[in-house]
Amino acid sequence: MFKDNDKQVDKDVFEKAVIFYAANMPKNLLANSLKNFDAKALADNLYGNSFLTSLSGVESVLNLSAAQFNEKNEK
Numbered sequence: 001m002f003k004d005n006d007k008q009v010d011k012d013v014f015e016k017a018v019i020f021y022a023a024n025m026p027k028n029l030l031a032n033s034l035k036n037f038d039a040k041a042l043a044d045n046l047y048g049n050s051f052l053t054s055l056s057g058v059e060s061v062l063n064l065s066a067a068q069f070n071e072k073n074e075k
Helices: 007-024 039-049 055-062 066-074
Strands: none
Touching: 007 039
């Protein structure tokens, strides 16, 4: 994570990058989930639900015990 990270800018860049990736990847190599998708909805879901989008989220997962991590992943 960067000190001056702007989550909205990062989300916007992700959205544009995934559109670029899907448009330029040979269709036979592109995952089915990216052949017909809504990039905005994907970005909204990822940035709304992923612990990887903030330093505090990453730290909260890294500070879990193995048992806590396993329990969290079972849900």
